[in-house]
Amino acid sequence: MTTDHPPAFEATSSIELQSVTDSKITSVSLYSTRAEITRLYKFAVKTGQNQVNIAGLPNALEAESLRVEGRGAATIHDVTVSTAKGEHIPTSSPKLVELLSGREKKVNALTRCTAAQGSLEQYLGSLTVEHLEVSKLENVLEGYEAAGEKLDARKAEMTEDLGRIDAEIAAERALIAVPHENNKLRTKAAIGVFAQAAGNVEIALIYAVPFATWTAFYDIRVDMDTKENPVALIYKAAVKQNTGESWDDVPLQLETSTPTFGLRIPKLSPWNLDLQQPRWRLRTKSIVSIGFRSMAAPPAPTVRFRGGFGTPGGMEEEAAPDMSYAGTSVTSKGNVSATFRVPGLVTIPCDDAAHNFTIVELSLKAAMSWVSVPKLDAKTHLNARITNASEYTLLNGTASVYVDGSFISRSMVPGVSPQESFDCPLGLDSSIRITYHPVIKKLSQSGFYNKSANYVFAQRITIFNTKSIAAERVKIVDQIPVSQNSQIEVKLVNPALKLPSDAGASGATKGAPKDPQVVSVFKGVKAHWDGADQADCEVETLGLDRKVNWICSVPAQEKINLALEWEVTVSPASAQVMGL
Template identity: 50%
Template sequence: MTSDSQLPESAPPPFPPIETIDLVSVKDSKIISVAVYSGRAEITRLFKFNVNAGQNQLNITGLPQALDQDSFRVEGRGAATIHDVTISTITPPEKPTTSTNLTGLFVKQKQAEKALARVQKSLSSLETYLGSLNAEHIGVAKLREVVQSYDATAGELDERVTQLEKQLEEIKEAITKEKELLGGPTQNERLNLKASIGVFADFEGEVKIALIYAVRNATWTAGYDIRVDMQSGEKPATLVYKGCITQNTGEDWDDVPLTLETATPTFGVGVPTLQPWTLSIYRNTYLRTKTASFSMRSSSMSHAAPGSYAVPAPTSAALLDSGPAEAIQHRELHVSSKGNISATFSVPGLLSIPSDDAGHNVTIVKLSLEATMSWLCVPKKDSRVHLKAKIKNASEYTLLPGNSSVYVDGSFISKSDVPLVSPEESFDCPLGLDPSVRVTYHPRGKKVSQSGFYSKVSLHSYTQRITIHNAKPSTAETLKIKVVDQFPISEDSTITVKHIQPALALPSAEGTGAGTISNTTSGELKIPTPLKIGSGVVASWDGADEVSLGSVQAQSDLDIESLGKDGKFCWICSIAPQAKVNLSLQWEVSAPLRTSIAGL
């Protein structure tokens, strides 16, 4: 038996070696999801690989340089634990500049160039020799021999030049190929990030890991095609909602499921704060500066040497308290939650979006929407009649701001902008000019008179006539046109403007004038109801016409106190086909006699 002291000590089991797995992002994975936001995109890449039991080191190269490292995260499936995730930039190794084959090719190139130079020199010498011969001293038989010898020698030299030139071209091509081999395969310099991930597996087998990261240089914008059918009764507007996707991230998105997000990631956006707003008595800045300068100079001179001036330096407290300033913000990424704030558009099918920084259009949805046509004219500025449609977004989609191409009855009319439109909200879409509705703005009539016995007053009476002709065929429907004009506004108490026709009254508590709309009030003010001018013609202050048509949004947005203060009003005219309507605008301006009135 042996003693206990002679027993060999039991050594701990050795740690299993760490298995290293090297993968290339583009070759060894598949993009399974792309969510594009305004200004960035979120990529989900799926990797499948085998691991050994124990510790595994996964190295993934070829990730885009545009990757936002703060957004990088790793998710996995399988009996394993993920830890120690790091991202680094790959520094490409220095490429060799020469090799044995390249050196040999350069030697052959030099030899061929020298041989070509010798042959060309021989040709030149032969030409010189032939030119130096004098035909008078050479017989005919000898001359023939010389010419034949020259021709044979020059032909051999020309053939040698051709061979050497071809040989030089082959050597140069071989040098170019050899340099390409030395440089190695061309790599995308924008895919230079590397992710190192530690994976501890419970047992050997396949593991799935998804990399989720945000990238810059990717965005999408909304675009629309709006087609209006003037002959359609129900839902005459067709809106094609499109998304234009642009990406220049360095990696191509091949056959990926794509979603477009309306939420916008923001950085450090917080609620602004108000600084104290203080009032003080105004003092003359020049006098205060001179006084302060004199007192400063006197105090400094009392402590300075004779003949010198000392300027006191500002204290640190004065520098810090120089004025209110915003605190330095840390960057944060906040993505709005889905729901009423934002929407997600899933594009059907698979799409391929290369990294080419070019716009790629996809159709989100095609909507048939209700639209109300209206005609508008401001004849004082332009007698042409504009046609527009008020389109209601009766869908579940939020329309983002974007450009639209407008078509009327299949013909392209114009380009316009679509604002931000929520579901159940309406927006105006211009449809161009309608030449079948003609407006004539006749010359203005003017009369000047005087009144008053002791205080003479000059009266200026004006009359403006407007004719509207609906030249549409008799089979067309009655149209409703809005004609906008204005009364002058007095900015002086001595000048009075009287509205004669239409006799519109300003909003009042009693509702004087032509009555009031009882269901729309602002405090105690009430909106006058439209004035009936004639058959199918009413007049109202500009803006109040929307309220009279029952627009709930117009009622809430209308500023009743400012109604009519700018003098703008409108006529709403219902005109049958092949019919005319005459409108009359009359007003009177009174002022003390010999008063020069500007603006008339």
């Protein structure tokens, strides 16, 4: 009969780790105002209780966000986070001690060599005719030259060795630079790890830090000679971080969602009405109560057991699969949030400077249009209605706009979900020329006793397309006056557009029309109330501001003329009309 004896556990083992030198960042998820960092540590544990002390974590680390995950035949017992305050950590290593000792020996040897050179010079200078025969002078000088050459060669060799040792000392000191030299890296984490057997384990610390952000910006390149997908949109990200630690060769994941903590749906307070009390009512003294708010401790860091980590009730000897990490592709989650994985590994130092990365380049469809308000300015503005036909969500950001390779302007891209459209101004186009002719005004009177004054106005607008191709969508916007008095009546004659309220009152339709009215002026030209060509227009409000627009197709090298006519009737005729 045999008896199984439990393993003999050793005394608690202390494992000291420096976060920067003893770990590697395996993942960075960057949000608009913070980042989530995953650091992986690999170390050996002894049988029994091990106290793992990790120093050099960033001061900005949010303790309530800290999570611990890992792999290995061990169990995590507890995790605590603290801050090092003015503690001195040794800045030495066995190699550095050896180098400093070797340097001291070289310095001493160099000092002796320099002293020997001085002694030789002093000896030669002390010789006189009384002490040295002329026949022996040649031998003495030859001995001086030989000894001097040996001392010079030795001194040069030691000087070179001393320079090499100084370089090695500087490199070793940079390698063992401790966190207390960086005031931004003073946070420590203490992790209790109980191991059934000695071996290697891996622990990942996952924590959130502020002072890291990313913003979207774009290059929009438009090729006017391309019919299909004329817009190339280059989606870029500007990344900044000042967290205290450098991100060297890390996989970067950009998140469009914004983490929120404790955000609740707002609740409406009661809204009561009461009669105002008389001013002579006696005022009573109010009693102010002081409430005491409990100071609760922050939530403890989260401990998660993954892989071979077992529960305190039993040890798992079989190791689970390794942790998996995100690939380098770019993905999107739709309208609520999107995730972008920047291809490859990137390096972002802790310098709070913008580091730019290209996320993806998209070829998009666009509908070109020309817009002019000639009453105010006869210039023609080129605009592109771009459809986001990709799977990527576009965030708010600035855009540099290029047309046929030339920089045109800087614009803003709004938040655009997949399959949504947005307008992108492309500057002025001088090849579409607009002439706003002087208005023609005629006055007549009607009535026998109560005479009314009738004003008839005619405005002509000429569009000249000097391009070698047709301009398919030229939008001209103009207006007629709006009456603010019942004695003044304004009527649009040409184009023959009716207000939605007039259409409903005529008996042709019941209620407001569902679709905006469109008048075909002639081939290639349609007129409607301004705003009717917008997808989100409200039909019942069209024409209230009396703004009219024409959508025109102008052939190459041709002109077309638009006519705007309206009547103003004033009763009595003697009334003075302002603004006419």
